[in-house]
Amino acid sequence: MHRSGGCLRAEAREGPGLYSRAVSADSFDVSEIIDEIREVAAAQTAAGMYSAEFEDELRSHFAKLLDRSDGRDRFDSLDAALVDFDRQREFARGRIELTSGVPGGEVLHRTVAKVVSRQVGGLVAQLNSFSGALMPVLTRMSDALADPPAHVHADVLHEIDTMQERLAHVERLAARLDASVRILDNVVPRLQVHLSALDGICARLTAIEERERRRSYDPPFSSVAFADATRGAAADIRSEYSALADALVDVPGPVLDIGAGRGEFLELLRERGLIARGVEIDQELVGLAQADGLDVQLEDGLVALRAEALSSLGAIVLLHVIEHLHPNELLEVIGLARERLAVGGRLVLETPNPQSLYVFARAFWLDPTHTKPVHPTYLEFALRAAGFTDVRYEWTALPSDAERLVEVEGEGETAAAMNENARRLNQLVFAAQNYRVIAVR
Amino acid sequence: MHVDQILVGASPGDAVTESALCIRDALRGAVQSDVYALHIDERLRGYVGRIQDYPLPEHRSASDVIIYHVSIGDPRMLDFVRHRGERAFVVYHNITPSSFFRRLDPPFADLLEQGRRLLPLVIDRAEAVFADSAFNAQELAALGRNDVIVCPPPLHLRRLLDVVPDHELVAQLPVAVPAKMAMFVGQMLPHKRPDFLIGAHHLLVANAFADARLVLAGAARNPRFAQGIRRLIAATNLETVWFTGELHDAQLAAFFRRADVFVTASEHEGFCVPIVEAFHFGVPVVARGFGAIPETAGDAAIVLPPDATARDFAEATRRMLVDADLHREMSERGRRRAEQFDADRITAQMLSGIKAAIAKPRALA
Numbered sequence: 054m055h056r057s058g059g060c061l062r063a064e065a066r067e068g069p070g071l072y073s074r075a076v077s078a079d080s081f082d083v084s085e086i087i088d089e090i091r092e093v094a095a096a097q098t099a100a101g102m103y104s105a106e107f108e109d110e111l112r113s114h115f116a117k118l119l120d121r122s123d124g125r126d127r128f129d130s131l132d133a134a135l136v137d138f139d140r141q142r143e144f145a146r147g148r149i150e151l152t153s154g155v156p157g158g159e160v161l162h163r164t165v166a167k168v169v170s171r172q173v174g175g176l177v178a179q180l181n182s183f184s185g186a187l188m189p190v191l192t193r194m195s196d197a198l199a200d201p202p203a204h205v206h207a208d209v210l211h212e213i214d215t216m217q218e219r220l221a222h223v224e225r226l227a228a229r230l231d232a233s234v235r236i237l238d239n240v241v242p243r244l245q246v247h248l249s250a251l252d253g254i255c256a257r258l259t260a261i262e263e264r265e266r267r268r269s270y271d272p273p274f275s276s277v278a279f280a281d282a283t284r285g286a287a288a289d290i291r292s293e294y295s296a297l298a299d300a301l302v303d304v305p306g307p308v309l310d311i312g313a314g315r316g317e318f319l320e321l322l323r324e325r326g327l328i329a330r331g332v333e334i335d336q337e338l339v340g341l342a343q344a345d346g347l348d349v350q351l352e353d354g355l356v357a358l359r360a361e362a363l364s365s366l367g368a369i370v371l372l373h374v375i376e377h378l379h380p381n382e383l384l385e386v387i388g389l390a391r392e393r394l395a396v397g398g399r400l401v402l403e404t405p406n407p408q409s410l411y412v413f414a415r416a417f418w419l420d421p422t423h424t425k426p427v428h429p430t431y432l433e434f435a436l437r438a439a440g441f442t443d444v445r446y447e448w449t450a451l452p453s454d455a456e457r458l459v460e461v462e463g464e465g466e467t468a469a470a471m472n473e474n475a476r477r478l479n480q481l482v483f484a485a486q487n488y489r490v491i492a493v494r
Numbered sequence: 495m496h497v498d499q500i501l502v503g504a505s506p507g508d509a510v511t512e513s514a515l516c517i518r519d520a521l522r523g524a525v526q527s528d529v530y531a532l533h534i535d536e537r538l539r540g541y542v543g544r545i546q547d548y549p550l551p552e553h554r555s556a557s558d559v560i561i562y563h564v565s566i567g568d569p570r571m572l573d574f575v576r577h578r579g580e581r582a583f584v585v586y587h588n589i590t591p592s593s594f595f596r597r598l599d600p601p602f603a604d605l606l607e608q609g610r611r612l613l614p615l616v617i618d619r620a621e622a623v624f625a626d627s628a629f630n631a632q633e634l635a636a637l638g639r640n641d642v643i644v645c646p647p648p649l650h651l652r653r654l655l656d657v658v659p660d661h662e663l664v665a666q667l668p669v670a671v672p673a674k675m676a677m678f679v680g681q682m683l684p685h686k687r688p689d690f691l692i693g694a695h696h697l698l699v700a701n702a703f704a705d706a707r708l709v710l711a712g713a714a715r716n717p718r719f720a721q722g723i724r725r726l727i728a729a730t731n732l733e734t735v736w737f738t739g740e741l742h743d744a745q746l747a748a749f750f751r752r753a754d755v756f757v758t759a760s761e762h763e764g765f766c767v768p769i770v771e772a773f774h775f776g777v778p779v780v781a782r783g784f785g786a787i788p789e790t791a792g793d794a795a796i797v798l799p800p801d802a803t804a805r806d807f808a809e810a811t812r813r814m815l816v817d818a819d820l821h822r823e824m825s826e827r828g829r830r831r832a833e834q835f836d837a838d839r840i841t842a843q844m845l846s847g848i849k850a851a852i853a854k855p856r857a858l859a
Contacts, residue, residue: 083793086820087810091802094809102701103805111693111804114729119598119722214729221696221730228700 104224114217135195139188270422277337280314283419290317293449294372297401297489298322305395306367311354311386312374316342319349327367332357355382358389366393370401373487375432376423383427387439394494400441402432402490403449409484411452416486429488441492448485457483495525496549496558497848500575502568504531504542507743509767510565510587513647515541517561520648520841521848532568545574554580559852561585564616565764567609572616581856583848584620586642588630588764588785589613594685598719613637622851624844626765627786643851646790648841651770651832659748667752670736673705674815677753677777679746679768680712680760682720682737689726690759690804696730697808703815706734708757709749713740750775754821755814757781759807761800766790770835773828778821780810794824794831 097103166173272279298321301308310319313331315338322329330348333339342349350357354374369390375383390400405412407426417423429446436444457479460472499518504511514529521527530543558580562571565587575582592606614637617623623642625631631642676695680686688710695708714720720737727735741749756772756779763785770790772779779795781787782802791797796810814821 081820081823083796086813087796087798090796090798090810090813091806093813094803094805097701097809098805103697103808105805107697108693108804111689111696111726111730115689115722115726118725118729119719217729218731221732224696224700225704225731228702229704231701232704 114213117213132195135188135191138184138191275337276335277315277341280338291321294318295321298325298327300491301325301368301370301399301401302327304367304399305397306365308368308370309357309361309366310349310370310372311357312371312377313342313347313349314338314372316345316347316349318370318372319347320345323347355385355389358386358393361393363392364395364398366398367395368399368401369394372401372403373405375402375427376404376417376425379424384435384439387435387441391439391441391494396494398494400436400490400492400494402492403487404432406448406485406488408481408488409452409486410482411456411484412486429490432490436490436492441494443493445491447489447491448487449489450486452483452486496554496580497521497525497527497561497852498548498559499527499529499561499563500545500548500571501529501531501563502566502571503533503535504529504538505535506537509647509649509765510563511538511542512649513585514561514563516648516650516837516841517844517848520845524849532571545571548574551579554578556580556856559583559848561848562616562620563587564609564613565589567605567607567612569608569612572612575616576619581852582620583622583624583851584616585624585626586617586630586634586764587626587647588633588762590683590685590762594683594762595716598684599716602716621854621856622847624847628789629786630764643847645844645847646835646840647765647767648837648844649767649835650837651767651835652774652837654743654747654750654771655774657743657747659751660742660744663745663748667748671707671709671752673707674703674754675707675709675752676755676757676811677709677711677749677772678757678759679749679771680758682710682712682714682723683716684719685760685762686712687759687761688723690807691757692723692726692730692732692735693804694757694759694807694811695735696732697805698811699732699734701808702812706815708732708735709738709753710735711738711741711746711749746771750777753777755780755811757807757811758787760784760787763787763790769795770832773832776825776829778814778824778828780807780814782807792827792831792834794827796824 094103098105294317298318301322302325304327308322308327308329310316310322310329310331313319313333314335316331319329319331319342330350331342332350332352332354333342334351334353336351339349339351354371358369371386375386378386387400394400404427405417405423407413407428412426417426433444433446458475460475461468499514501510501514504514506512511529511531518527518529528543529541530545530548532545534542534544556579559582560575560578560580561583562575563585566589589609590606592603592610595603595606617634617637617639623634623639625634625642625644626647628644631644634642676691676698678686678688678691682688691708691710695706699706710723724737727737738745738749750771753772753775754777756769756777758766758769758779758781760766761782761784765786766781769779769781769787773794779791779797781791781795781797783797783800788797796814798806798810802810814824
């Protein structure tokens, strides 16, 4: 390289073919890379990857494309010649030479012309008809030459263009296929890894489903039969809840009874003229309630609550439901209830009283779907945390006196101590079996 | 003292015009200097004077200088130089061989041939001769002129780096150019061989990068040739070739910033400015070794020998796109190489060349 940005004298012996000596002091030599590139290109040509004929074909096709627009220019002169011919072929007396260098020659010309005029006229007429016939032939030939695509060569040219286009398309199609195959080669092994992982996940899912299925409680006997066998008669229930029904007559909207069962409480509300509906997840119980003309739907309580409009309900009642719920579900019920109740609306929750040990001996574990008892202190805390400020308790279903420890008669320290113990045990063991929380929004 | 420059045609972005203006600005520190041209683009009115407005000989002295930039033949310019009394210097930018245009544009080919014929006369009249490249100097040496001063064109080739890329184009590029992009910058003329690039691109697309794009950026100076190129693109079904037409700087900057490789198959270059522009952007270059290209590119580009086929060219492009080490190395070398064409330094060198020529006693033509 004799110039590196500076002004130096050119020396004739140093030509432009400098690239081969453009050797770098750096890690690699460009000329070696160029040699390598050409070797690879030659090898790929030999392997049929690069087409050797392609360049010549493309070059000649390009020359043809350039020439195609050339046609008209080249035939302009032919057109001009035809116009000239057309003008010349008309017979014109004026174009006949009449002058003569010979004295008196003009008189001689005219005389001769008169003598031969008929013969000449016939000849001229024949010539005219001949050139008249020749003219359209020449014109058509000129048109055909000037615009080959529109005439004889149109089909051939079209064929060549089509073949070029199809060839180019096919050549690249193979490349696209190659590229797709390369992508697939890359993707398929990864997909296989994912698929085998998916197989493992499916197996685990099946195991989980099986475990879930085994743990999901679905007794072969009727839940109604079980309830009848273990719960009190309908009349008992009516008397147990009529006071509660009375207390709800002035709520500011319709009542939703979640876990409505056979609809006994809804019936009490209906008798008091309240608008109320219930949801129940046991199909058989729903059927019984509906048979009594009550509005009870087969629906999950949480789903039903979510569907209610904000501040739309007068009361939400869950009698012996929350002991069936997961703690998270209970909190969601409370949160949703706070939103769905109108101002002044009431949330009524009744559940077995875990502060009465008698409950565990008798009622609570009788139902295998009870998950855990809910402590009143916890429930109150959760209600207040959700925004309920007015929370009241009622204690219901006190064990009968026959069940409770009796106090002894008599006076004295022993009797007093025994009675005190009896009271304490009654408080601990025989306290009310249920408690009811009424939270006002 | 007056040192004026004359050119046949002046247009913005044209390397000859830009270098003349650069020299003029540098000269103005010491002498009075203007640029005159025969054909002037509207946008340069006021910057470049019309040759017919050149001050009359009686307003100039024998010590004043006319620098004639030769890039195409025009007898009017030669007549002008030959019939003036001032000292004459020549800057030779080379004249494209007429054979490239013989079939395509005979009148233009005639003009080029005339330029070649007149060149010895111009050179004989010149006291000092400058050339863009050793390649150009060598042509003059063949005419018996062995004292030619080689100096690259003083151009602000870095300027594109500072141009804010065209927003619209930048937004369009991710969709229009989804994969690798090869770029060519230059006028769509036969000696630039865009048809060769299209052939090589077809091979690249067919064998390696199905989604690669070839951007052909440059003005369609000859409508028939441009039409031929469009037909070739259509005939080979290459929807991956993007023929942009003339671009302004912001669009050019956007393309350069996006390009993965710069390609040129040009068979005649007196210097080749776009290669240096690509270097500035760190875009590696693949070219063929014609004209001044090998010396402009140095060892900073893959310059294939003149007999390289489109297959060689496609393979070189493919290699540049797949070989990350090569790409990085050539990109770095390009940036270093570009620094050697620093406008200020070259202008200073050109200036000192002109001053030295002026300082010599006037030779008799």
